[in-house]
Amino acid sequence: MQATLFRNRITALFGIRHPILLGGMHQLGRSGVVAAVVNAGAMGFITPRSFDDLAVYRADLRRCRELTGGKPFGVNLTISRRAGFNRDAPAWIAIALEEGVRHFESAGTSPEEIVGPIHAGGGVLMHKCPSVRHALTAERLGVDAVALVGMEEGGHPGANQLPTFVNGAVAVQRLRVPVVVGGGIGSGRQIAAAMALGAEGVVMGSRFMVASEVEMHVAVKQRIVELDEHGSIAILGTLNDTWRVMANGTAREVQKLEAAGARRHEDFGDLILSTRTRERVYRDGRVDEGIVSLGPAGGFADAIEPAGTIVARLVDEARAAMDTLGQRWVAGDGDRLAA
Ligand SMILES: Cc1cc2nc3c(=O)[nH]c(=O)nc-3n(C[C@H](O)[C@H](O)[C@H](O)COP(=O)(O)O)c2cc1C
Structure with a gap:
């Protein structure tokens, strides 16, 4: 089993060994890949709007519970402004709570209507959004963490034009809840950099699309x-x-x-x-x-391989990046230049 590299508020909140979160993936975020990242020590979110009906969604949560042997896994709640789109959101939450899920990622519009039911059911909510302004509103509404995504994000990064590292650097200065960053992250070097920035986790998607467990041709x-x-x-x-x-x-x-x-x-x-x-x-x-x-971030994908292997490679790369930085700092060019 791979040793823990980071221990912080995000690893505690999600009950995970590595602060790597596989965000919701419409059509693709199902039990197979979610269980694989969870079994590798990370967190993943099943995406209910991928399923044709609520019974199939519930069955997939049960499958994930079996595959993970009781480890925590999550559910993504993508709330849209489009009329009719969110009909099932209350049922997505209720079914998840009934099936023992306690970890949620929300995205889309404000989490105002969902944070209450999730907390009442004993769950925790991370709201994902593309601007610090929205993150501050989510914090005020009582979410447990926020994920700031930049314009590099695969999927819907919103109208905001700022890149991940600008959003993240501003967010860690202004928010009290733990900050996760995402968008464009496909390597362990970037994970180490995100942690140096002050983030306590990363949310990823594109890099995992090639995982063997993703149900895609x-x-x-x-x-x-x-x-x-x-x-x-x-x-x-x-x-x-x-x-x-x-x-x-x-x-x-x-x-x-x-x-x-x-x-x-x-x-x-x-x-x-x-x-x-x-x-x-x-x-x-x-x-x-x-x-x-x-x-x-998909550009970092170089092989079709199990999601657990991808997580392990990311953690190894992050560890190597941190070791290199430490060595440069202690005995690097600065010392030589000063000598
Ligand atoms: C194929 C795909 C589908 C996605 N679908 C959703 C979704 O339904 N809901 C959501 O909140 N985010 C969705 N995302 C965004 C991811 O959860 C995550 O925030 C994003 O992939 C991070 O950026 P990256 O792709 O640069 O790693 C999707 C991303 C991808 C690549």
Whole structure:
């Protein structure tokens, strides 16, 4: 078992050995990969909106409980401003609490309506947001931690243009609750840097898409392995709905429509629908035929391998980065220059 490298308020809050959090992943954040990261000492969040109905969601929570043998795992609550989208949110929370889940990640709009029920059920909530202003509001509402994501985040980083390390550095100065940072993090060096910044954890997504346990066609994973850090682009910024995605055929088509003046979601037809991505890309492996959330952190993915191996590699890299920094500090160029 890999030794603990960091012990802080986030590892205590989530009951984990490594402060690495696999954020919610629409369509992909299911028990297989979540259990694999949890069994490796990290935390993962099952994403209820990925399931066709509540019974299937509940069954997946039960599966995760079996796979993890009672270790804590989490649930992601993505709350949207779009009408009708959040119908099931109260049921997602109630079912999670009934099934013994106590760790939640929220994203989207304010956590105002969910923090109460979660705390009443004995749970803890980390709210993920793209600006310090929103994080301060969440802190005031009583969340237990916040995750600040930058514009590099795979998925929906929000309208905010600030990168992860600016957001994070401001957040640790202004918030009292523990701060997690995310967006663009795909290596252990970056985890060590985030900890030096004052964050107490990292939230990741893109780097884990190639994990063997993710239920997605191998052709998509192979494409991500082949991509470098330039493999993602931001679309739909003109609609105030920025989405960082794999630079593939469909994403370029969407960019062309935006450039030609499309300004409503309907203007893009089925190009941006998640059902299209699920069927054509994730199930059938036609990699260019749908929108795939992905950020530049995917550029660090160099092999299809178990999520536990990815966690172990990240921790080893973080340890090596910290050792190197320590050596440079004690007997580095500064000493030589002074001599
Ligand atoms: C395929 C994919 C799907 C995602 N879906 C969601 C989601 O449904 N809800 C959410 O809160 N975040 C979602 N995210 C964001 C991740 O939880 C996480 O915050 C993000 O991946 C971190 O940035 P990174 O991709 O640069 O590591 C998704 C990310 C990816 C890559």
